[in-house]
Amino acid sequence: MTADSAILSPGLLDRAALAAAANRVDDLLASLPALPDRTPAQRAAASSAQDQIRALRTEYVAAHAEEIYDELTVGRTLHLRIDELVRAAAQAFPGLVPTDEQMAAERARPQAEKEGREIDQGIFLRGILHAPKAGPHLLDAMLRPTPRALDLLPEFVESGVVHMEAVRLERRDGVAHLTLCRDDCLNAEDAQQVDDMETAVDLALLDPSVRVGLLRGGEMSHPRYQGRRVFCAGINLKKLSSGGIPLVDFLLRRELGYIHKIVRGVFTGGSWHTKFVDKPWMAAVDTFAIGGGTQLLLVFDHVLAASDSYFSLPAAKEGIVPGASNFRLTRFTGPRVARQVILGGRQIRADEPDGRLIADEVVAPEEMDAAIEAGLARLDGDAVLANRRMVNLADEPLDEFRRYMAEFALQQALRIYGEDVIGKVGRFAAGSA
Numbered sequence: 242m243t244a245d246s247a248i249l250s251p252g253l254l255d256r257a258a259l260a261a262a263a264n265r266v267d268d269l270l271a272s273l274p275a276l277p278d279r280t281p282a283q284r285a286a287a288s289s290a291q292d293q294i295r296a297l298r299t300e301y302v303a304a305h306a307e308e309i310y311d312e313l314t315v316g317r318t319l320h321l322r323i324d325e326l327v328r329a330a331a332q333a334f335p336g337l338v339p340t341d342e343q344m345a346a347e348r349a350r351p352q353a354e355k356e357g358r359e360i361d362q363g364i365f366l367r368g369i370l371h372a373p374k375a376g377p378h379l380l381d382a383m384l385r386p387t388p389r390a391l392d393l394l395p396e397f398v399e400s401g402v403v404h405m406e407a408v409r410l411e412r413r414d415g416v417a418h419l420t421l422c423r424d425d426c427l428n429a430e431d432a433q434q435v436d437d438m439e440t441a442v443d444l445a446l447l448d449p450s451v452r453v454g455l456l457r458g459g460e461m462s463h464p465r466y467q468g469r470r471v472f473c474a475g476i477n478l479k480k481l482s483s484g485g486i487p488l489v490d491f492l493l494r495r496e497l498g499y500i501h502k503i504v505r506g507v508f509t510g511g512s513w514h515t516k517f518v519d520k521p522w523m524a525a526v527d528t529f530a531i532g533g534g535t536q537l538l539l540v541f542d543h544v545l546a547a548s549d550s551y552f553s554l555p556a557a558k559e560g561i562v563p564g565a566s567n568f569r570l571t572r573f574t575g576p577r578v579a580r581q582v583i584l585g586g587r588q589i590r591a592d593e594p595d596g597r598l599i600a601d602e603v604v605a606p607e608e609m610d611a612a613i614e615a616g617l618a619r620l621d622g623d624a625v626l627a628n629r630r631m632v633n634l635a636d637e638p639l640d641e642f643r644r645y646m647a648e649f650a651l652q653q654a655l656r657i658y659g660e661d662v663i664g665k666v667g668r669f670a671a672g673s674a
Contacts, residue, residue: 255301255304255305256301256334259297259298259301259334259336259337260334260335260336261336262293262294262297262336263294263298263335263336263337264335264336265290266290266291266293266294267343269286269287269290270287270290270356273286273287275354276353276354276355276356277353277354287356291356291357294336295360295361295364298336298337298361298364298365299364299368301337302337302364302365302367302368302369303368303371306368306369306371306372306375307372307374307375309330309334309337309368309369309375310369310372310374310375310378310379311375312333313326313329313330313333314326314378317374317375317378320378320381320382320385321379321382322382322383322385322494323366323379323383323489323493323494323497324489324490324494326366326369326379327362327365327366327489328341330365337361337365338361338362338365339358339359339361339362343358344358347359347484348484348487349484350484351482351483351484352481352482352483352484352486352657352658352663352666352667353482353663353667354484355484355658357654357658359487359488359489359654359657359658360651360654360655360658362488362489362650362654363488363650363651363652363653363654363655364651364654366489366493366647366650366651367647367648367650367651368647369647370643370644370646370647370650371643371644371647376643376647377639377640377643380497380501380639380642380643381508383494383497383498383501384501384502384505384506384507384508384517385507385508385509386443386447386507386508386509387439387440387443387498389436389440390439390440390443390444390447391443393440393444394443394444394447394448397410397412397444397448398448398449398450401413401450403440403441403444405437405440405441406423406433406437407421407422407423407428407433407434407437407438408420408421408422408434408437408438408440408441409422409459410441410444410445412445412448412450412451415450415451415452415453415621416451416452416453416454416455416617417441417444417445417448417451417453417454417455418455418457419438419441419442419445419454419455419456419457420456420457420458420459421434421456421457421458421459421472421473422459424459424460424461424462424463425461425462425463426463426474426477427461427463427466427471427473427474428458428459428471428472428473428474428534429473429474429475429476429477429478429480430473430475430476430477430491430495430532430533431476431477431480431485431486431491432480432485432486432487432490432491435490435491435494435495435498435499438495438499439494439498439499439502441499442454442499442502442503442507443499443502443507445520446502446506446507446518446519446520447507447509447518451520452520452521452621453520453521453522453523453617453620453621454503454520454521454522454523455522455523455524455525455613455617456522456523456524456525456537456541457470457472457524457525457527457613458470458471458472458473458526458527458528459471466528469527469528470527470528471527471528471529472524472525472526472527472528472529472530472534472550473529473530473531473532473533473534473537474529474531474532474534475531475532475533475534475535475555476532476533476559476561478559478666478669478670479666479669479670479673481657481662481666482663482666482667482669482670483670486657488650488653488654488657492564492653492657493646493649493650493653495533495564496564496565496646496649497646500536500537500540500564500565501642503522503540503541504540504633504637505517505519505633505639506518506519506520507519519626519629519630520626521542521543521620521621521625521626521629522540522541522542522543522620523541523542523543523544523545523613523616523617523620524537524538524541524543524544524545525545525546525609525613526538526544526545526546526547526550526552526591526600527547527550527606527609528547528549528550529550529551529552529553530546530550530551530552530553531552531553531555532553532554532555532556532559532563533563533564534552535552535553535554535563535566535599536554536563536564536565536566536569538552538599538600539565539566539569539570539573539599540569542620542625542629543601543602543616543619543620544599544600544601544602545600545601545602545603545604545609545612545613545616546591546596546599546600546602546603546604547591547603547604547605547606547609548591548592548603548604548605548606549591549592549606550590550591551588551589551590551591551596552582552588552589552591552596552599552600553582553586553587553588553589554566554570554582554583554586555586556583556584556586557583557584557585557586558586558665559662559665559666560656560659560661560662560665561653561656561657561662562649562652562653562656563583564649565642565645565646565649566583567579567583567645568637568641568642568645569637570582570583572636573598573599574595574598574599575598578595578598591603601616602616
């Protein structure tokens with residue numbers, strides 16, 4: 242292509258104009274003091290400039306999402322995960338998303354001192370997920386096995402055991418036992434936990450000897466719950482305050498990766514009748530399932546809870562969006578209870594009537610082990626797999642999930658940089674230090 246023809250191409254002109262506009266905003270931000278040291282006038286100038294460039298990015302991605310994605314994936318022949326996609330976009334489309342260098346600088350700062358460049362990643366991923374061809378292709382890319390899982394698969398098939406930092410995986414009598422084992426922090430979630438969980442889910446799905454998966458929390462060393470099993474305390478707010486909860490590698494990877502794999506299975510290309518390997522899943526809740534713990538329960542085929550446990554989605558307290566719960570909870574509890582939980586912070590005890598809308602079965606704590614064995618046996622029937630697949634297709638149509646996640650990509654990015662969220666998690670981190 243000649244220089245003259247490039248000038249006449251509206252697409253390339255828009256691309257160049259976007260890059261030039263982004264460079265001007267980057268130059269402005271670089272000329273200002275670090276965020277905590279800026280005057281009110283400097284903060285206002287930075288905010289105004291970022292609003293303008295983000296409006297341009299939003300328009301550009303909305304207009305060119307399919308072409309952008311086709312270029313980055315070579316006509317949808319490459320299956321890039323979301324982290325790979327944003328890095329590729331930064332190189333191929335300057336100014337569209339942050340560069341690796343910009344993101345490295347952001348990761349070195351606590352949440353309160355970041356420029357909020359992940360919002361630009363949210364704008365980009367919202368546009369891609371909304372696109373009718375690019376969006377489904379990206380979802381399929383995220384359902385493929387991770388390289389880490391493929392590396393560990395021969396070891397797991399042979400030994401039936403893989404111990405990771407946040408998850409212990411053991412195969413016993415055709416059941417993959419996934420035990421959350423962050424005993425010091427009540428199984429609070431962070432990027433390491435997401436990586437370990439996706440690895441464990443992949444291995445459980447890929448191992449032909451596994452017929453059913455079980456998720457349960459291990460025994461805690463935390464002083465308040467010493468020796469007790471705990472399911473999950475939700476997002477690690479200390480990590481969020483320190484800047485260690487990324488949008489792409491935690492908040493989005495979690496939903497589009499292992500949680501979605503529990504629903505739909507892992508993409509293998511498979512046989513003529515299905516491209517996915519999926520299996521039934523059971524969750525066993527001891528003590529509590531807070532935040533992300535309750536979010537997980539909404540995708541399991543059978544949920545067993547101890548009668549002294551409870552469920553909560555403290556979105557109002559934390560200020561963030563509780564994953565895909567806004568998409569899923571209403572079909573379990575109805576809209577009124579869902580709003581009480583998500584908007585009002587209501588806790589639901591497992592043994593109260595509304596607790597039975599989330600848990601299929603509630604038993605005394607001392608009866609959990611026996612109830613787990615009986616529940617696993619019920620999920621191991623020949624017809625369970627086909628029927629759970631059809632139930633999930635009816636309950637959660639792929640296009641509806643995709644549209645929800647497209648908007649979630651941006652709204653969650655905005656929320657983690659909200660002043661209220663930064664203030665709340667900062668106070669939590671200071672109080673728990």
